[in-house]
Amino acid sequence: xxxxxxxxxxxxxxxxxxxxxxxxxxxxxxxxxxxxxxxxxxxxxxxxxxxxxxxxxxxxxxxxxxxxxxxxxxxxxxxxxxxxxxxxxxxxxxxxxxxxxxxxxxxxxxxxxxxxxxxxxxxxxxxxxxxxxxxxxxxxxxxxxxxxxxxxxxxxxxxxxxxxxxxxxxxxxxxxxxxxxxxxxxxxxxxxxxxxxxxxxxxxxxxxxxxxxxxxxxxxxxxxxxxxxxxxxxxxxxxxxxxxxxxxxxxxxxxxxxxxxxxxxxxxxxxxxxxxxxxxxxxxxxxxxxxxxxxxxxxxxxxxxxxxxxxxxxxxxxxxxxxxxxxxxxxxxxxxxxxxxxxxxxxxxxxxxxxxxxxxxxxxxxxxxxxxxxxxxxxxxxxxxxxxxxxxxxxxxxxxxxxxxxx
Numbered sequence: 108x109x110x111x112x113x114x115x116x117x118x119x120x121x122x123x124x125x126x127x128x129x130x131x132x133x134x135x136x137x138x139x140x141x142x143x144x145x146x147x148x149x150x151x152x153x154x155x156x157x158x159x160x161x162x163x164x165x166x167x168x169x170x171x172x173x174x175x176x177x178x179x180x181x182x183x184x185x186x187x188x189x190x191x192x193x194x195x196x197x198x199x200x201x202x203x204x205x206x207x208x209x210x211x212x213x214x215x216x217x218x219x220x221x222x223x224x225x226x227x228x229x230x231x232x233x234x235x236x237x238x239x240x241x242x243x244x245x246x247x248x249x250x251x252x253x254x255x256x257x258x259x260x261x262x263x264x265x266x267x268x269x270x271x272x273x274x275x276x277x278x279x280x281x282x283x284x285x286x287x288x289x290x291x292x293x294x295x296x297x298x299x300x301x302x303x304x305x306x307x308x309x310x311x312x313x314x315x316x317x318x319x320x321x322x323x324x325x326x327x328x329x330x331x332x333x334x335x336x337x338x339x340x341x342x343x344x345x346x347x348x349x350x351x352x353x354x355x356x357x358x359x360x361x362x363x364x365x366x367x368x369x370x371x372x373x374x375x376x377x378x379x380x381x382x383x384x385x386x387x388x389x390x391x392x393x394x395x396x397x398x399x400x401x402x403x404x405x406x407x408x409x410x411x412x413x414x415x416x417x418x419x420x421x422x423x424x425x426x427x428x429x430x431x432x433x434x435x436x437x438x439x440x441x442x443x444x445x446x447x448x449x450x451x452x453x454x455x456x457x458x459x460x461x462x463x464x465x466x467x468x469x470x471x472x473x474x475x476x477x478x479x480x481x482x483x484x485x486x487x488x489x490x491x492x493x494x495x496x497x498x499x500x501x502x503x504x505x506x507x508x509x510x511x512x513x514x
Contacts, residue, residue, distance in 0.1 A: 151501025198222035258298035281310035318362035321372030336368035337361035356408035428461035451488030
């Protein structure tokens with residue numbers, strides 16, 4: 108059995124002890140969510156806690172209990188409620204009213220397995236994803252008013268990566284016990300299932316090697332792009348599920364029984380994809396894939412950062428950084444800001460590893476081994492330095508799926 112990797116706090120010798128989960132990085136979500144007001148910022152640290160965005164200290168009396176850690180969540184339309192995945196006493200979603208910080212109740216998704224992802228796709232439908240010990244993927248549709256499951260679907264594959272789309276989910280599934288061809292599955296709010304084979308996109312697990320492709324969605328054109336090392340780029344029309352293949356543009360060896368590869372993809376708009384990730388050998392050694400821009404109009408690619416392992420986009424700036432694979436060593440490259448066309452704008456923090464860059468309405472919260480700072484995403488200028496060390500997980504925007512970086 109091999110579950111998709113959860114986000115665990117990085118345990119580095121330098122004492123970095125915070126994991127940031129990023130707000131949605133799509134280009135069409137770059138605008139601040141709360142104009143003219145301080146952002147609502149929360150932390151998962153035993154309980155679900157509201158933070159003062161000016162100090163990062165917990166707000167007194169603003170706390171809701173959690174029965175287990177949570178690594179994925181989604182906000183209700185209007186952001187009055189939040190649903191967080193939970194594994195205690197079983198795979199569930201915990202619903203919390205954000206104005207009062209009161210636990211509304213739990214929605215039990217399945218008898219057994221691990222709750223893995225959630226998307227609040229409409230006011231009347233909440234979706235939860237469960238990964239079983241047999242490496243099967245189950246999606247449940249929940250009525251948030253009654254917290255009852257109204258339908259449940261078994262998809263028969265190993266979850267690799269996914270993203271919320273319109274009124275449902277887009278999932279990439281691989282083989283259960285091997286590395287091989289993937290498939291894209293679209294799940295709607297009503298429980299309808301449609302799928303398309305991705306014969307050239309390889310994913311799955313063999314022993315310690317866990318390989319997953321990158322998924323990016325152009326929401327305005329209803330297109331999904333699926334990328335993997337050494338493989339053609341798959342372009343899927345999400346209306347018809349017709350699959351088109353384009354030339355292999357990403358360096359690296361396609362995953363097999365001896366070599367693993369992970370890729371993460373971000374849709375930047377104007378036909379551009381940003382791709383990061385790792386190439387992994389059976390010994391456990393890993394090499395950063397760097398940051399590559401893929402032009403889906405000309406079908407060309409350009410690597411703009413050699414050492415990057417992760418990226419996020421906010422206010423039309425692409426932020427690239429790196430941190431150790433599975434907590435090994437102190438590999439880092441600071442934080443570099445680029446225009447969406449790939450022009451370098453600034454660099455900060457030298458060669459420090461960066462645990463995460465969390466977009467907020469007023470800037471980007473950056474965590475390094477030395478400090479937590481708020482920076483202007485356009486210029487890199489430091490706006491605020493925080494005294495408090497963050498030991499939990501910050502929550503700002505939706506994180507329907509757990510981070511796919513191998514921390």
